[in-house]
Amino acid sequence: xxxxxxxxxxxxxxxxxxxxxxxxxxxxxxxxxxIAHRLVAEVIDELGIAQDTIGVAxxxxxxxxxxxxxxxxxxxxxxxxxxxxxxxxxxxxxxIVFTYQGDGDLASIGSAEILHAAARGENITVVxxxxxxxxxTGGQMAPTTLxxxxxxxSPLGRDVASQGYPLRMSELLAQVDGxxxxxRRSLHDVVNIRRAKKSIRKAFEVQQQGLxxxxxxxxxxxxxxxxxxxxxxxxxxxxxxxxxxxxxEFKVPPPPPxxxxxxxx
Amino acid sequence: xxxxxxxxxVAFAEAAVRAGCEAYFGYPITPQTEALEHMxxxxxxxxxxxxxxxxxxxAINMVYGAATAGVRVMTSSSSPGVSLMMExxxxxxGSRVPVVLVxxxxxxxxxxxxxxxxxxYNQMVKGGAHGDMKMIVLAPxxxxxxxxxxxxxxxxxxxxxxxxxxxxxxxxxQMMEPAELPPMRPPRPLEAxxxxxxxxxxxxxxxxxxxxYLDPEEEEAYNMELQATYRDIERREVRYVEERLEGARIxxxxxxxxxxxxxxxxxxxxxxxxxxxxxxxxxLFPFPxxxxxxxxxxxxxxxxxxxxxxxxVSDVQRVTRERVPVHFFGRTGGVVPMxxxxxxxxxxxxxxxxxxxxxx
Numbered sequence: 001x002x003x004x005x006x007x008x009x010x011x012x013x014x015x016x017x018x019x020x021x022x023x024x025x026x027x028x029x030x031x032x033x034x035i036a037h038r039l040v041a042e043v044i045d046e047l048g049i050a051q052d053t054i055g056v057a058x059x060x061x062x063x064x065x066x067x068x069x070x071x072x073x074x075x076x077x078x079x080x081x082x083x084x085x086x087x088x089x090x091x092x093x094x095x096i097v098f099t100y101q102g103d104g105d106l107a108s109i110g111s112a113e114i115l116h117a118a119a120r121g122e123n124i125t126v127v128x129x130x131x132x133x134x135x136x137t138g139g140q141m142a143p144t145t146l147x148x149x150x151x152x153x154s155p156l157g158r159d160v161a162s163q164g165y166p167l168r169m170s171e172l173l174a175q176v177d178g179x180x181x182x183x184r185r186s187l188h189d190v191v192n193i194r195r196a197k198k199s200i201r202k203a204f205e206v207q208q209q210g211l212x213x214x215x216x217x218x219x220x221x222x223x224x225x226x227x228x229x230x231x232x233x234x235x236x237x238x239x240x241x242x243x244x245x246x247x248x249e250f251k252v253p254p255p256p257p258x259x260x261x262x263x264x265x
Numbered sequence: 266x267x268x269x270x271x272x273x274x275v276a277f278a279e280a281a282v283r284a285g286c287e288a289y290f291g292y293p294i295t296p297q298t299e300a301l302e303h304m305x306x307x308x309x310x311x312x313x314x315x316x317x318x319x320x321x322x323x324a325i326n327m328v329y330g331a332a333t334a335g336v337r338v339m340t341s342s343s344s345p346g347v348s349l350m351m352e353x354x355x356x357x358x359g360s361r362v363p364v365v366l367v368x369x370x371x372x373x374x375x376x377x378x379x380x381x382x383x384x385x386y387n388q389m390v391k392g393g394a395h396g397d398m399k400m401i402v403l404a405p406x407x408x409x410x411x412x413x414x415x416x417x418x419x420x421x422x423x424x425x426x427x428x429x430x431x432x433x434x435x436x437x438x439q440m441m442e443p444a445e446l447p448p449m450r451p452p453r454p455l456e457a458x459x460x461x462x463x464x465x466x467x468x469x470x471x472x473x474x475x476x477x478y479l480d481p482e483e484e485e486a487y488n489m490e491l492q493a494t495y496r497d498i499e500r501r502e503v504r505y506v507e508e509r510l511e512g513a514r515i516x517x518x519x520x521x522x523x524x525x526x527x528x529x530x531x532x533x534x535x536x537x538x539x540x541x542x543x544x545x546x547x548x549l550f551p552f553p554x555x556x557x558x559x560x561x562x563x564x565x566x567x568x569x570x571x572x573x574x575x576x577x578v579s580d581v582q583r584v585t586r587e588r589v590p591v592h593f594f595g596r597t598g599g600v601v602p603m604x605x606x607x608x609x610x611x612x613x614x615x616x617x618x619x620x621x622x623x624x625x
Contacts, residue, residue: 072472120316
């Protein structure tokens with residue numbers, strides 16, 4: 001195949017994001033971490049903030065996220081990324097700080113840290129990957145595992161009578177006064193991926209504007225630990241996860257005070 | 266600057282402010298809460314960062330985050346709170362960022378009580394956290410020393426890129442003494458942060474701060490670097506105070522408040538004609554091993570006095586290797602020994618030596 005030469009009337013419509021390192025990832029085939037990484041990197045490029053951004057990686061499959069983004073990165077203890085991000089943000093004037101956390105990290109061991117970062121209105125951006133399972137340790141039950149879902153630590157299916165109910169973190173954090181932007185999106189098809197990117201962009205813009213805590217939850221696949229093919233895993237998100245975890249923006253910042261005025265003029 | 270009557274907890278907090286501490290993250294716990302309260306008012310007043318965290322777990326990770334940004338940062342707590350910080354301390358040691366921690370110890374185990382104790386020696390000196398890590402541990406005996414060592418802790422933490430602990434106890438935190446605060450040192454400007462700090466990849470390649478090395482060989486090599494730093498600290502940063510050791514046949518070895526009250530007992534024993542002196546380790550890591558070994562050659566007996574059931578005493582035994590009898594006197598659970606009790610212990614050791622001589 002010959003690559004056409006770019007001419008004046010031909011503009012590239014897609015390219016490899018600058019903020020994404022050209023490193024092969026360790027993620028499994030069919031895993032949507034790669035899509036989430038790309039969307040975050042595209043947003044960092046579009047906002048032109050790569051040189052002022054500091055990421056905080058968590059513990060789980062995304063522990064090596066710092067290898068895949070071309071920005072400064074810290075790596076936090078399990079669940080503590082929002083606390084680390086708090087320390088970084090408070091002492092780094094003008095910098096953009098984001099965490100990238102999975103569901104075990106954010107909704108289980110780090111539930112206190114995420115809740116209180118939101119309550120403080122900590123001016124950080126959180127990218128929350130919800131695939132309803134512990135990926136890195138080999139498919140154990142997560143706080144987001146669906147009722148009846150089989151995992152290696154709920155081998156007969158999650159029994160809510162003894163193993164409790166899944167946590168809906170976006171709904172939970174949206175009712176905290178300190179949160180400014182909370183959205184849940186899905187990565188199972190192109191339409192939803194595009195919506196996810198818009199919400200990720202908003203979550204970074206909210207931080208740029210100093211409006212408070214922003215989080216985007218992304219429903220993601222784990223074909224390996226779900227025991228499904230890549231395509232079946234995407235269908236599982238659509239058919240099982242989306243009904244349990246409704247998509248949408250649960251909290252958006254109020255319009256700037258002069259917006260109505262401008263419209264009135 | 267004139268000497269003022271200062272409460273220990275307020276004194277070390279203000280000393281940290283003057284040492285250029287730019288961020289404080291903490292959680293209330295007796296008997297050190299006055300430090301957090303002082304920072305709550307003082308830090309915002311100076312345009313610096315203060316957060317009362319949701320737990321000690323969160324507090325130490327906020328400290329970790331700020332440390333990766335390259336600022337002078339600290340927290341303070343007391344024994345049960347410090348236990349909760351152990352995870353974070355291991356990560357901080359494992360990623361080589363400078364942090365200062367003041368531990369105002371209280372009686373334990375468990376919830377214990379809020380009375381002064383030296384129950385955290387093992388936790389701080391031997392490492393209560395996972396992995397081959399060490400922290401510099403400095404033990405003050407007066408409010409003035411608490412101030413001076415807090416200032417020094419920031420310099421040491423930065424010099425070696427490690428955690429420096431100021432190990433005080435409830436009596437030091439709560440007592441008021443005349444002391445002098447250091448002059449105000451301005452915080453470091455943004456552009457002068459260390460080269461390793463995470464400041465955004467402007468004009469340089471992106472960098473990471475992490476404590477994960479999946480390849481065991483690589484992790485071992487990294488550990489060897491850490492160990493080389495610890496050996497360097499052992500060579501260069503030993504601190505101790507000695508009192509009345511001239512001609513002493515018995516040496517009391519005690520740190521912090523135990524060292525201070527032992528000195529009162531030593532003066533009384535001297536008045537009774539007992540040749541006794543004091544070696545007060547100020548740095549617990551690095552431990553004054555070389556001085557202690559020489560001392561073991563010079564005296565006939567050692568008496569270790571601690572406000573615990575016997576923690577530093579095992580280090581004294583290890584270092585002196587049975588060259589000299591090592592006796593122990595301790596009160597634990599938050600009981601502070603009275604100088605008279607220590608005096609009795611000194612008399613007991615002295616009487617034992619006299620009996621041995623009579624038999625010989």
